Amino acid sequence: MADCTPRESIHSKAAIKGHPLHPMLIHFPVAALVAVVFTDLAYLWTVDEFWSRASVWLLGVGAVGGITASVFGLVDLLWVSKIRQKVTAWCHAILAVMMLSLASLNWMLRVVGLGPAETEFFWGLYLSVLTALLISVAAYLGGRLVYEHAVGVDLSN
Template sequence: MESRAKALGHGIHPMMIVFPLGLLATAVIFDILYLITYRAGFQISAAYTIGAGVIGGLLAAVFGFTDWRAIPSGTRAKRVGAIHGIGNVVVVLLFAVSWLARASATNWEPNALALICSFAGILLSGMTAWLGGELVERLGIGVSDNAGVNAPSSLSRRSTRRARA
C-alpha cells in the first residue's frame, strides 16, 4: 500500500524520520564527547538536540500512525508496523525523560538517568529503524498498492534461500 500522507507525491513519514533520528544520534555523540572531555557546551548541545529530536519524533509519529492505520488488519505488516510504532514511542519517551533529567540540573548537566535513557533510546532506535526498513523494503509498505503485506521476515531462512536463487 502506498503512503497515505504525502507531499509532492512522496510519503511524509519517511522524509520526516531522518531529522529526529539524526538529532537524537547527534545528542548521544555530544554526550559521549562530554563524558570524554568534560568540556562545557557538549552537554548543552545534547540537551538542545534532544529537545528538537523529541519534537521531530512526535511530528513524524503523526504521519506514521496515519500510514499504519491504512495497513490491512491481520497482516504481518500491521504487526511489524505496530511494534515499530510502539518502539519509537518508547524511544521518544526515553529521550524526553533524558531531557527532563537534564532540565532540572545546573547547566544541563546529564546525570546517570539522563545518560542511561539516551543510550537505551539510541539502541532501541536502531531496532525500530530496522523494523521500518522491513516495512518498506521487504513488505512494500508506503511504496506500492501491490505490497506483500504478509511477506516473510528478511531474517527467515525461506527468504534467504530465495535471495540466493
C-alpha cells in the first residue's frame, strides 16, 4: 500500500535557476568509473595497451568529475537542514567518499606505477570492481533521495 502522506520539496542550494547541479554533473563520472571494469577486462582478454590507457583516462575523468560533482552534493548536505536530517543522505555521502577514494587510489596506482605490472593490474581490476559496486549502492541511495524524499524536485506542479 502506497504512503498517501503529502511530500514536501527539498530544494537544492547548489542550483542554477532551480536545477540542482550535483545530479546534473554525476552521470559522466559514474559512467566512466563503471566503464573501467570493462576496459580492464578487455585488457585482460587482449593484453592490448590501448585498454590499459583507456582505463587510466576513464579513472581520471571519473575521479576528477566525481570530486567536482561531490562538491555540489556537499554544499546541499551541509547547507540544507532537511537534507542533513536524512540518514539516506549521510549514507549516500559516506559511500561516495569511499568510492572516490578507491577510484583516486586506483588512478594513482596506474599513473605512478607502484609495483610490478601484473600485481598492479590485478589490484587495479579489484579496485575497479569494488568501485563499481559502491557506485551502484550510492546511486540507489541517490535515487531514493530524489524519488522518495523529493530532494531537488519541485512538487508544486
